[in-house]
Amino acid sequence: MGKPLNVGIVGCGAISAQYLASFRRLGSVRLVAVADLDQSRAQAVAKTYDDVRALSVDALLADPDVELVLNLTVPAVHAEVALKAIAAGKSVYGEKPLAATTEEARTVLDAAKAAGAVVGCAPDTVLGTGVQTARKAIDDGMIGTSVSATATMATPGHELWHPNPDFYYQPGGGPLLDMGPYYVSTLVTLLGPVVSVTGAASHTRSQRTIGSGPRAGQVIPVEVDSHVTGILTHQDGAISTLVMSFDAVRTKAPNIEVHGEFGSLVVPDPNRFDGDVELFALGSREWETLPVSAGYVDAGRGFGIADLAATPAGAEPRAGGQLAFHVLDVMESVLESARTGSSVTVRSTVPRPEPVPLTAVKIRPGHGSAQAGMADVRA
Known part of the structure; x- marks a missing residue:
């Protein structure tokens, strides 16, 4: 100071x-x-x-x-x-x-x-105006008790643009450990800690081809699961569904949605600091963009x-x-559940x-x- x-x-x-x-x-x-x-x-x-x-x-x-x-x-x-x-x-x-x-x-x-x-x-994207405005809406009771959330990240793989993507497909990589921290950190910020998870995962390709840079055309091995789905139960009872994929081409699903008894929120991309937060209140006829109300401006x-x-x-x-x-523990627990076929306590x-x-x-x-x-x- x-x-x-x-x-x-x-x-x-x-x-x-x-x-x-x-x-x-x-x-x-x-x-x-x-x-x-x-x-x-x-x-x-x-x-x-x-x-x-x-x-x-x-x-x-x-x-x-x-x-x-x-x-x-x-x-x-x-x-x-x-x-x-x-x-x-x-x-x-x-x-x-x-x-x-x-x-x-x-x-x-x-x-x-x-x-x-x-x-x-x-x-630290969770400190920006996007996630923090959504959190304030939840804390202010705009959707009532939070019931559920969905979080979706879908891409065909970072090897299309990254000149050295090897580590994304080695132990410690994969879509969950790479992109999951943005989504799980946001879910914990919005809904609180996670107490248990159930996971499933798949491995669709054993090789990837680098698409850019001096190594373009080089084939690299895939040693991790490239599509992971998790069901996260939060301490206060909300249930989140998490989909992290390097095997999908594109999605129209919102990055994150949170549903409560009185309304639903669309939360902006957790890999960004800003973005519009949209609310559909019970009884409304259309989505409303909420004014920026919390977070570091221009972060x-x-x-x-x-x-x-x-x-x-x-x-x-x-x-x-x-x-x-805690976020790493949640992600490891999802992968452990996917391996064992059983729910895992975080x-x-x-x-x-x-x-x-x-x-x-x-x-x-x-x-x-x-x-x-x-x-x-x-x-």
Whole structure:
């Protein structure tokens, strides 16, 4: 509080550009160093950013100026990098999922607790105006008691556009672990924690062909299920149906719908920060677009780090490690149910994160105007 949080990035792949765009705007976050196993990628980022140093991974983790490590590595090494950062006295914010397995994720949370470090994790899209406006509508009783929800993600596969899609089809990948965090995080934010699941999954192709980039035409193996369906029972009784697929061509289904006794909500794409929330109230003749009423305005990837920086000591960030662990536990439980053919009790739980009031954050000079600081969110 009162000074920017100094951040170092480990992993300068494609997703880093979105974080960099936010950091240039956010007054509460200061990027000081970047690192990548491919040093040329780190150097390329440093050249585009004032006062940012390109370091080796070990040098960044040891750098006393770095207070928080933004972990943008591939899922298979999320836990390894996070544990090294915590051991070096840093807090950590990671791309989703928190780790490749809940076992690894638990070691990260335990190490952070012992060290007094803070753990945050994507997705922070749930902090934007789209999901938060939907949450406020639910909290304000606009649909009455929540009864059910549907969440659908359907695509023919990321190999069509991604030049190096291998990890999407290796253990730790697949449509559920890749895209599921956006949808499950949103369902937990809207409806609360999940207590049990039933899952089914299928594996339709053993190979995929890369469709773009220098490896176009190369065939890669598929080692995971590429279509997953889950039935999630929430603590308060609502039941969500989750469909995550790399085997479907297209869908017209809303990304997320929530149904209650007095109305239904269409929730915008949970992979975005904004979007229209639509309500069809009992007795209405048409859908109504709700006014934006909650969430960080004009948010982007990295706003979860700014929210973490504004979180009082000892409190859990909204995009925190406990939520990310529960989401990973839910997804693992769906896959376990699909393997065993039996319902699975979800062992973890988490409180619904605190709601985000409608907030325009403090923006760096030259990148827009400020209406409210991040600290105002916790007032």
